[in-house]
Amino acid sequence: MTTFKPLSDRVAIRPAAADEKTKGGLYIPDTAKEKPKRGTVLAVGPGRVENGQTIAMGVKEGDDVLYGSYAGTEISLAGEDILIVRESDLLGRIDD
Amino acid sequence: MTTFKPLSDRVAIRPAAADEKTKGGLYIPDTAKEKPKRGTVLAVGPGRVENGQTIAMGVKEGDDVLYGSYAGTEISLAGEDILIVRESDLLGRIDD
Amino acid sequence: MTTFKPLSDRVAIRPAAADEKTKGGLYIPDTAKEKPKRGTVLAVGPGRVENGQTIAMGVKEGDDVLYGSYAGTEISLAGEDILIVRESDLLGRIDD
Amino acid sequence: MTTFKPLSDRVAIRPAAADEKTKGGLYIPDTAKEKPKRGTVLAVGPGRVENGQTIAMGVKEGDDVLYGSYAGTEISLAGEDILIVRESDLLGRIDD
Amino acid sequence: MTTFKPLSDRVAIRPAAADEKTKGGLYIPDTAKEKPKRGTVLAVGPGRVENGQTIAMGVKEGDDVLYGSYAGTEISLAGEDILIVRESDLLGRIDD
Amino acid sequence: MTTFKPLSDRVAIRPAAADEKTKGGLYIPDTAKEKPKRGTVLAVGPGRVENGQTIAMGVKEGDDVLYGSYAGTEISLAGEDILIVRESDLLGRIDD
Amino acid sequence: MTTFKPLSDRVAIRPAAADEKTKGGLYIPDTAKEKPKRGTVLAVGPGRVENGQTIAMGVKEGDDVLYGSYAGTEISLAGEDILIVRESDLLGRIDD
Incomplete structure (x- = not known):
């Protein structure tokens, strides 16, 4: 099986469907600038030095995390979309 | 219940209504450049490293805080607007 | 009473009337570039880390201080204009 | 035989054929921005100081590594194409 | 009497008349780019931290100092022109 | 005899003829972007501080070294062309 | 007699005549980009802190030094042209 191990302070994320609401009702307003x-x-990588x-x-x-929309590669x-971002692109953690 | 835990030196804020004056009479002049x-x-996050x-x-x-108007995401x-800013975007604390 | 407590290395200033001369005759020449x-x-805030x-x-x-003209928010x-600047915007202290 | 020894935090890479899928099915979607x-x-070099x-x-x-597409020289x-990148251009390691 | 006390690494200077030559004959050629x-x-201020x-x-x-021509405020x-510059704007000292 | 002693982390290099291949067959493809x-x-200089x-x-x-094409002075x-670069302009060493 | 004492890491230089060759034959090719x-x-100044x-x-x-052509003031x-540069503008020393 192919696995991807991020380097430095990078994070591999499986993006959630855009309009998906969490059970607790978090969603991103269309009006939001960014x-x-x-x-x-x-x-996650080992961390930056x-x-x-x-x-x-x-x-x-x-x-479960929130991150800036323009971030990442x-x-x-194995047919799954993955986004590679820097830790500094992460806004915070969501606990349902 | 869904909670949001900021990372690094980020701060989650519930913005006050724009024209709302504090009891002590603080409000932001329309003429203010920014x-x-x-x-x-x-x-609040754990703090930057x-x-x-x-x-x-x-x-x-x-x-109760003041922050730069262009800051944040x-x-x-749960139906409540939240703004995520960096600590460095905060100007100061207001004590009523 | 509402008080404002600056954060980090920010400073809250009550601006003096523009053309007001100090007793010792300090004023800012119109010809001055800035x-x-x-x-x-x-x-004042606690200081930067x-x-x-x-x-x-x-x-x-x-x-009593002098500061760059473009600085601050x-x-x-309580009806009083206040300017919030960074300590690095301050040029110096004036002792009358 | 001529060998190339990278300096500082540089890395010498033999690029894989662009559309080549790994056994585990990793490939880069055409739609990907970057x-x-x-x-x-x-x-690899000795590391940066x-x-x-x-x-x-x-x-x-x-x-086996992934790196940003615009990186390197x-x-x-000996007839083999080599790309010289910085370690910071590397996104992560792929383990098949 | 009003005195001005620079902050950080700022320096208060009384500019000399532009074409004034020092006894030792130092003057600034017109052709000089800057x-x-x-x-x-x-x-002088207490120094930067x-x-x-x-x-x-x-x-x-x-x-008696030389400084870059675009520097300062x-x-x-008390009727005397003063220029406030940063120490890093100073080129050197002139000893007559 | 005139010798040139680089300062800081600078390196004095005698550039090789552009199309010259090393015995081991290293050459720079024309198609290479840079x-x-x-x-x-x-x-070499004493090193940066x-x-x-x-x-x-x-x-x-x-x-024997490889360096970025836009680097140096x-x-x-004594009739010999010399290029002065920074150590950080060097990509790596070539061992034939 | 007027002397000039550079500050920080600045260096006072008496520029040599442009086309002057050193005994050992060092001169700067016209074709050189810079x-x-x-x-x-x-x-020399006391050094940077x-x-x-x-x-x-x-x-x-x-x-006897070589320096970048765009450097300095x-x-x-006393009738002698002097150029004030930063140490980092110096390429190296020439020993005849």
Whole structure:
């Protein structure tokens, strides 16, 4: 099976369907200037290195996250769309 | 219930109605070049990491704050509008 | 009473009337390319954080200061105009 | 035999054929805004130096990697095309 | 008497008359692409802060200095023109 | 005899003839977007200084190197063309 | 006698005549994209300060140096043309 292991502070995300509401009723208003997107974390990198120190990642596999809409690079793995973003593109975690 | 947990030094804010005056009479003059906005802090991230050190946030849940008008990303959670900004977008705290 | 507490290295200033001369005769020549302004410090933030260290502010409440004319964000508090600038926008202190 | 030894945090890559699917079915959708590319690591530099510390590389010879499509400098060595990129151009590792 | 106390690494200068030659014959050629200017230091700030350390200033009150012609902000204090520049705008000291 | 001693992290290079192939068959394809060049290191500087530490150079006199085509400043010394580049312009070393 | 003492990492240079060849035959080809220039160091500053540390200068009075042609600010001192550059504008030292 092919797996993708992000490097540095990158995060692999399975994007959620755009209009999908979470059970708790989170959705992104059409009027929003910059429409953030939702997705699930598939894998995270080891973290970026600053002055020789590896900075631990703030998210982990399985987290449900919001991220800036213009972020990332798309690939497809075993028929599944995956978006590769930087941790700094993530706005926050959604807990249902 | 769906909750939103900001990451890094981001802050989730419930924006106040634009023309709403505080009891103490704070409002934003129309003539102001860049009209800052008011809102209440709903949640804060853990803080940004600099050289391996997490920098504590200067605001907390419940604070009444002023922030730059062009800042942030809008989402709606359980029918409530929420703005996600960076701590550096915050001008200051308002104590009524 | 509503008070405004600046965050980080921001400074709240009550701008002086533009043409007002200090007793000691300081005023800003019309010919000056970039006309700095004068005002009184109402409140200062805790200071900016650099590598985990909070850098002490160089001005305090009551100081009479000069600042770059394009700096800051305007608000009005209890009918009083207030300008919120960064410490780095301040040119210096005026002692009459 | 001529060998190429990258310097600093550079990586020498043998690019894979563009449309080649991995056994595990990874390929890059045509619709992708920025089509990342795949290749095999031939050699890595010693790592970049930050504040006197050499930062270890996150990839090694033989790794199968994805990288940004606009990255790198092309050379040909003994009839083989080689791309020289920076480690920061690499998105992640692919394990079949 | 009104005095002006520069902040951070700023320097208050009394500009010399443009064509004034020093006794030792220093003057600025008209042909010079960027005509530096001369003046006398009236007051210096405490110095800039870097990583919590205050960096001592390299000039003091009374020094005769050369500075880049586009630098600084003009004010007038008790009828005297004063230019406020950053230490990094200063090219060097002139000892007659 | 006139010798040239580079400063900081600069490197003096004798550029190789453009189309010259190494014994091992390395040459730069015409199609390459940005055609790197080959040359021999004549002299290296002491290295750049970062936070008071001198960073050792990664190349030495006699190394055969590849560098970005737009890099450097040309001089001629005793009838020989010399290119002065920064270490960061070097892509890697070629070992025949 | 008027002397000029550079500040920080600045260097005062007496430019050599443009076409002057050194005994060892160094001259700058007309074809060179960016024609570096030659001159003699008259005085150096104390060095730049980084994180509270003064970085020692790599050149001294009397050194014969090459520097980028667009660098520096011109002044004239006792009838002698002087160019004030930053140390980072210097390419290297020439030893005849």
